[in-house]
Amino acid sequence: MHASTPTATRARTRTGLTLLTMxxxxxxxxxxxxxxxxxxxxxxxxxxxxxxxxxxxxxxWDQESGQVSKVxxxxxxxxxxxxxxxxxxxxxxxxGELKTLLRLAIQGPHPPDIVEANQGWPDMGQLVKxxxxxxxxxxxxxxxxxxxxxxxxxAVSSWTPDxxxxxxxxxxxxxxxxxxxxxxxxxxKLADLGLEVPxxxxxxxxxxxxxxQADEVPIQxxxxxxxxxxxxxxxxxxxxxxxxxxxxxxxxxxxxDLSFDTPENLQAATTLRDWADKGxxxxxxxxxxxxxxxxxxxxxxxxxxxxxNWIVANLGADNRDFGFFLMPPTTAGDPPVATGGAGFPxxxxxxxxxxxxxxxxxxxxxSDHASDLLIEVGQIPLHTGGTSSSIQPGTVxxxxxxxxxxxSETNGVVPYLDWATPTFYDTVTAAVQELMAKRITPEExxxxxxxxxxxxxxxRT
Amino acid sequence: xxxxxxALAARAGAVGSRRTKPERLPGEARxxxxxxxxxxxxxxAAFNLFPLGQGINVSFYDWDGITTGSWVGLGNYTExxxxxxxxxxxxxxxxxxxxxSFMPIVIGLFLAAVISRIRIRGLTFFRMLLFxxxxxxxxxxxxxxxxxxxxxxxxxxxxxxxxxxxLVPSAGWLGDFNTALPAVGxxxxxxxxxxxxxxxxxxxxxxxxxxYEAARVDGxxxxxxxxxxxxxxxxxxxxxxxxxxVIGTLGTFDEIYVLTSGxxxxxTTVPAYLVWQRMFLTGQVGSAAALxxxxxxxVFAVTYGLNRLMEREAEA
Numbered sequence: 001m002h003a004s005t006p007t008a009t010r011a012r013t014r015t016g017l018t019l020l021t022m023x024x025x026x027x028x029x030x031x032x033x034x035x036x037x038x039x040x041x042x043x044x045x046x047x048x049x050x051x052x053x054x055x056x057x058x059x060x061w062d063q064e065s066g067q068v069s070k071v072x073x074x075x076x077x078x079x080x081x082x083x084x085x086x087x088x089x090x091x092x093x094x095x096g097e098l099k100t101l102l103r104l105a106i107q108g109p110h111p112p113d114i115v116e117a118n119q120g121w122p123d124m125g126q127l128v129k130x131x132x133x134x135x136x137x138x139x140x141x142x143x144x145x146x147x148x149x150x151x152x153x154x155a156v157s158s159w160t161p162d163x164x165x166x167x168x169x170x171x172x173x174x175x176x177x178x179x180x181x182x183x184x185x186x187x188x189k190l191a192d193l194g195l196e197v198p199x200x201x202x203x204x205x206x207x208x209x210x211x212x213q214a215d216e217v218p219i220q221x222x223x224x225x226x227x228x229x230x231x232x233x234x235x236x237x238x239x240x241x242x243x244x245x246x247x248x249x250x251x252x253x254x255x256x257d258l259s260f261d262t263p264e265n266l267q268a269a270t271t272l273r274d275w276a277d278k279g280x281x282x283x284x285x286x287x288x289x290x291x292x293x294x295x296x297x298x299x300x301x302x303x304x305x306x307x308x309n310w311i312v313a314n315l316g317a318d319n320r321d322f323g324f325f326l327m328p329p330t331t332a333g334d335p336p337v338a339t340g341g342a343g344f345p346x347x348x349x350x351x352x353x354x355x356x357x358x359x360x361x362x363x364x365x366x367s368d369h370a371s372d373l374l375i376e377v378g379q380i381p382l383h384t385g386g387t388s389s390s391i392q393p394g395t396v397x398x399x400x401x402x403x404x405x406x407x408s409e410t411n412g413v414v415p416y417l418d419w420a421t422p423t424f425y426d427t428v429t430a431a432v433q434e435l436m437a438k439r440i441t442p443e444e445x446x447x448x449x450x451x452x453x454x455x456x457x458x459x460r461t
Numbered sequence: 462x463x464x465x466x467x468a469l470a471a472r473a474g475a476v477g478s479r480r481t482k483p484e485r486l487p488g489e490a491r492x493x494x495x496x497x498x499x500x501x502x503x504x505x506a507a508f509n510l511f512p513l514g515q516g517i518n519v520s521f522y523d524w525d526g527i528t529t530g531s532w533v534g535l536g537n538y539t540e541x542x543x544x545x546x547x548x549x550x551x552x553x554x555x556x557x558x559x560x561x562s563f564m565p566i567v568i569g570l571f572l573a574a575v576i577s578r579i580r581i582r583g584l585t586f587f588r589m590l591l592f593x594x595x596x597x598x599x600x601x602x603x604x605x606x607x608x609x610x611x612x613x614x615x616x617x618x619x620x621x622x623x624x625x626x627x628l629v630p631s632a633g634w635l636g637d638f639n640t641a642l643p644a645v646g647x648x649x650x651x652x653x654x655x656x657x658x659x660x661x662x663x664x665x666x667x668x669x670x671x672x673y674e675a676a677r678v679d680g681x682x683x684x685x686x687x688x689x690x691x692x693x694x695x696x697x698x699x700x701x702x703x704x705x706x707v708i709g710t711l712g713t714f715d716e717i718y719v720l721t722s723g724x725x726x727x728x729t730t731v732p733a734y735l736v737w738q739r740m741f742l743t744g745q746v747g748s749a750a751a752l753x754x755x756x757x758x759x760v761f762a763v764t765y766g767l768n769r770l771m772e773r774e775a776e777a
Contacts, residue, residue, distance in 0.1 A: 032530045032746070100741045103526050122744055130527040163528075224636055226724055283614045286725055287636020330656050422525075423743045434726040437638055459523075 038161045039131045039350045041170060044138035050083040050357045058361055059112040060355060061105070063098045063344060067313065074373065079364050086357060099123065100185070104348050106132050114361060115351040116344045117173070120419030121166065121252075121456075124347070128172055129163025133169035134348040139359040144171075145174055150408045152247070153178065153342040154386045156415050164460060166419075167251030171217040173345025176366040177374055178382035180340035180404045180413065181231045182295065182326045184305045184315075184396070189216060192325075193303070197325055200332045201239045208280050209301040220302025221281040222288025227425075228307065229432030230417055232281075234339040235306050235327045237268040238414060243337055245332035246414045252457060260450040269435055269442035276436040286437055308340065309400045312378035317397040324399035326407060337409035339404070339417075342382065370397045382406045421456035424449075520750035526740075528747060530747060537604055537751030547752065550732045557731065560646030561653055562706035566699070568650075569657030573695075574687045577665040588662065598651065603719040606648045610634035635721055641728050645720055649713070657702050665691060666697035700771040704764055711760050728762040732756050 050056065064072050069092060070205035076088045091112065093101060102115060106127065115133075119125050127133050140146050146154065153175070160169035173231065183204070185197065190207075193214055198204040211218040223229045237246065241264035249258045275281065282288055284303065294314050297305045304309075306327070315322055346365060349357045364370065371381040375391065380401060391398045407413045418425035431448050435441045520537050524530030541547055572591075581587065594602065596680060608618050612633035630637035634644040642765050668690060676686045692699075714733040717723060723730040723738070730738075739749035 030518070031532070032522055032524045073642075096741075105525065122742075126525050126527045126744055129525075165650065224724070226632075228720065284631040284633060284636065287612055287630070287633030422745070426738065426743065430724065430726045433724060437632070437725065439638055439726060 006280065025403055026185050039133040039134060040161075041137050042355055044142050045356045045359060048142055048360065048363070050086055050360045052083065052085050054081075055085050055087070056354050056357050057089055058114060058357060059089045059091065059110075060114045060361070061093065061098060061102060061112040062116040063093055063095050064116075065092075065094065068374065068379060071370075071373045071377055075365060075370055079361060082364075083357075083360075086361075088361075094307045100309065103127075106351070111349040111351040111360045113349060113354060115347050115349055117347060118344060119342065120171070120416070122193045122422040122425075124157065124172060124345075125159060125163055126165060126422075127158040127347075128161070132350050132353065133159065133172045134350050134355055135172060136174060136348065136359070136362075137171050139362070140171050140174065143359070143363045145171075145360045145363075147446075148174055148366075149342075150382065150411055150413070150414050152411060152415070153382050153408075155247075155251070156341050156419070157345045157347075165252070167247070167253060173347040174362055174366060175342050175345040176371060176381055176383040177343040177379050178341060178404060178408075178413075179308050180326070180338050180380060180400070180407060181235060181306070181341055182306045182324055182338055182400070182403055183235070184302055184307065184311070185323050185325070186297070186300060186310075187321055187323050189300075189303045197323065198328050200328050201330045204328055208275070208304065209278075212279060217282050217302040218280045218304060219275070219282070220293050220305040221285045222296075222324040223285050223295030223433060223436065224287055225290045226231060226429035226433060228290050228293070229429055229436065230425075231308065232306055233268060233272055233428075234417055235433050236271050237265060237417075238337040238339060239330050240264040240268045240271075243412060243414055249453075250415045250417060252420065252460070260453050261446045265446050267441050272432075273435055273438065273442055277438070281436075286433065302390075309378070309380045309404065312397050312400055315396055317376070317378050317395060318392055319396045320394055322396045324396055326403045326412075335412045336403075336407060337414060338407045338410045339414055340404075340407070341413050341415050343379070375401070382408050421452055423452055423456070427452040469498060487739075502518065516750045516753060519747055520754050522747045524747040525744040526746040527744075531587045537748045538755065540748060540751070541755055546727065546730065547732070547735065549727060550730045550735050553729060554711060554713065554731050556642055557646050557649065558707065558710050560643070560650045560769070561710040561713070562703065564650050565654035566702055568654045568723060569661050569702070570692070570695070571656075572658050573661035573665050574683075574691050576662060577691065578683065588659065592659050594652045594653065595656045599715045600719050602652065603648065607635065607720060610644055612636075633724070636725055636729050638725055641721055641725060645716055645729055648720065649710075649716055651707060657706070660698045660702055661695055664695045668694035696774070700718065700767070703771075704767050707763055707767065708760050711756060 043240045057400045060076075062072060072090070076090060080086055080088055095118075098116070099118070102112075102117060103126075106115065107130075107451070117127060124133070136145075140154075154171055155167045157173035157175075158167055158169050158171050159165065187284055189211075190197070193207070193210055193216070195210060198207050208218040219232075221228065221232065223232075241262065245258065245262075245264070249260065252258075276285075282293065282296075285293075293305070294301075294311050296302065296309070298315050326338045329336055348355050348362070352358050366383075371379075371383065375381060377399075378397060382404065385444060391401055417428055421427075427449060431440070431445050435442065435445045519530070520680050521532060521534060523533045523536065524531035529745050566570065576584065578586075610633055611617070612629065612631065614633070616634065617629040620626060630640050634640045666774075672690045672694070673686065681689060712733050713731050717729055717731055717734045718737070721729045723734050733756065736749045736752045736756070739745040739752065
């Protein structure tokens with residue numbers, strides 16, 4: 001090691017000081033994010049459809065993949081045929097990429113016209129708050145969107161223009177396709193066990209116990225990816241708590257006075273932990289992947305599996321070996337309640353040069369024709385009077401579509417828990433993992449989640 | 462040490478310049494030097510210093526990445542002391558330090574001592590084999606390790622075969638709350654020790670054979686020889702390895718991202734993972750920036766501390 005000479009030390013000090021000064025200068029520079037202003041509702045369009053006065057390029061950012069993505073290509077081509085002056089520039093990204101890149105792109109000088117962002121506080125909520133999305137109310141009026149889908153589908157894309165209230169106010173996104181979480185069952189196994197499709201929650205618990213007795217895997221489950229745990233918990237919570245309470249909780253209504261620490265939620269947590277304790281789930285579920293669980297279920301391991309409509313594509317839409325029902329109600333005959341709601345909605349960016357054309361595009365992507373094509377690839381239409389001509393009765397797809405329409409008609413769809421706060425996804429998934437591994441008690445579970453919720457609610461005011 | 466032609470020329474230049482500009486000390490930097498470093502400095506400033514300044518700026522705000530941030534002063538920094546998630550992140554990184562730094566050094570030293578004592582045919586081949594894990598991308602090997610750690614993977618199968626099946630966690634090694642962090646650690650250790658070994662081997666070759674001979678003449682056994690000759694001779698290598706592995710551990714991200722995503726629960730979260738999560742997933746950009754700055758300061762402090770410690774020992 002060289003000994004430092006005084007000169008070298010002085011020079012080093014000087015350089016250090018220069019750097020520090022520079023950093024400080026930059027540091028005091030400015031408030032990040034710049035000014036934001038609320039966006040006012042654009043006037044209703046003079047007519048529906050695309051005005052054919054000038055060539056228009058619509059940039060669309062979406063996060064579809066696989067078969068659905070191919071349908072989008074087809075729909076885009078057809079839209080361009082219909083309106084020859086329109087050019088669609090499609091930017092297809094995966095969920096994670098879109099989440100991070102959209103924030104940058106939509107603030108830039110040439111934002112995409114139409115974006116397919118996720119709902120909830122972390123995504124759409126922040127875009128609305130920053131004034132980056134256009135309120136669609138007048139377009140909804142002109143195209144009759146409000147009458148096509150159940151209220152709650154619109155609610156999950158609704159915000160007050162300041163982005164402070166969720167589930168109410170203006171409409172910032174629209175979709176007719178939805179997601180629904182329910183229970184898949186293996187028809188042959190259920191019959192072998194001498195069981196019928198359960199009609200009450202107690203029936204379901206009974207069926208699961210019988211399956212356990214018979215050495216079957218009662219509920220196929222792999223929770224290494226963390227997200228499936230929310231669906232297991234919600235499926236029970238939907239039976240213990242009321243639709244109104246869960247919905248208001250997620251939307252943060254009632255001034256954020258709602259708590260997660262309720263007897264109903266505690267009961268749901270206790271039940272979930274008991275199920276895990278009694279071996280109702282796949283052994284070693286904590287280490288199993290979700291995709292592996294789906295594959296195992298498709299190969300005949302497990303009597304039930306609690307998950308969403310999206311695995312229809314994995315099972316095969318025309319598969320007749322599996323059935324689907326919504327978690328049955330506590331009292332026979334009551335309308336079932338299910339977690340789910342709208343799929344990713346389409347929104348128009350505030351910076352779009354062609355909002356009218358963009359609205360026409362959204363209408364096209366949510367038309368009956370689009371639904372027909374999307375149903376064929378296992379997507380679930382939520383709009384009333386959804387066509388089902390292409391669905392073979394007796395298939396798993398038919399079950400899922402029927403269940404979804406039942407839930408839509410009775411307004412029995414509750415939003416995903418993880419939309420409740422920006423950090424809720426992480427908090428809830430981790431807490432469910434800990435609960436099911438018996439690392440925390442049900443009391444600690446609800447307290448932990450309530451802490452996150454209370455933190456966020458207090459930051460909103 | 463022999464003087465290189467460059468050093469000679471420099472001295473000649475210094476002599477020459479003394480005649481014209483006697484006020485500058487020999488070896489003192491000339492102004493023109495700044496011009497030479499300008500291109501590199503500008504790039505460094507644009508891509509490192511400027512973002513660093515921005516990061517510092519952002520860390521004083523509560524900012525979601527889109528809307529106007531609000532000034533919170535040191536609020537994001539006090540979180541460091543109050544947020545249990547951050548605390549457990551650092552606790553996890555301390556555990557990992559054992560696997561990523563301490564154990565590889567111990568194993569590396571041991572192997573270096575053994576290899577230096579005995580002649581092995583095809584030493585180059587073994588060296589390459591041990592170094593290999595470091596050359597292959599972490600992410601690729603991590604995917605293979607996920608499979609190895611599976612409840613039905615080769616590790617569990619081998620243990621069952623040996624009659625140790627009851628020790629295999631039912632959720633697999635990465636899915637169990639107790640074994641997930643050590644499992645991540647073992648993976649990192651496997652990647653690190655080859656690196657330590659290579660540096661130590663190079664260092665051992667530098668130690669004059671006469672020292673070993675002298676030790677043997679004095680009747681030192683292998684253990685004594687190691688502590689009296691090998692270890693002191695490897696002081697600088699040890700310093701380099703220690704600093705690099707400790708810094709590497711503090712910045713651990715990809716292993717966690719690929720192997721566990723911080724799970725199960727929050728059993729394997731580490732500071733760098735929290736930075737990423739808050740930045741890109743939960744829109745807590747200010748908090749993420751503060752965490753990153755703190756991590757940087759800790760890395761600085763640890764590096765400085767380690768260097769001072771080693772230098773003092775060298776002087777003693």
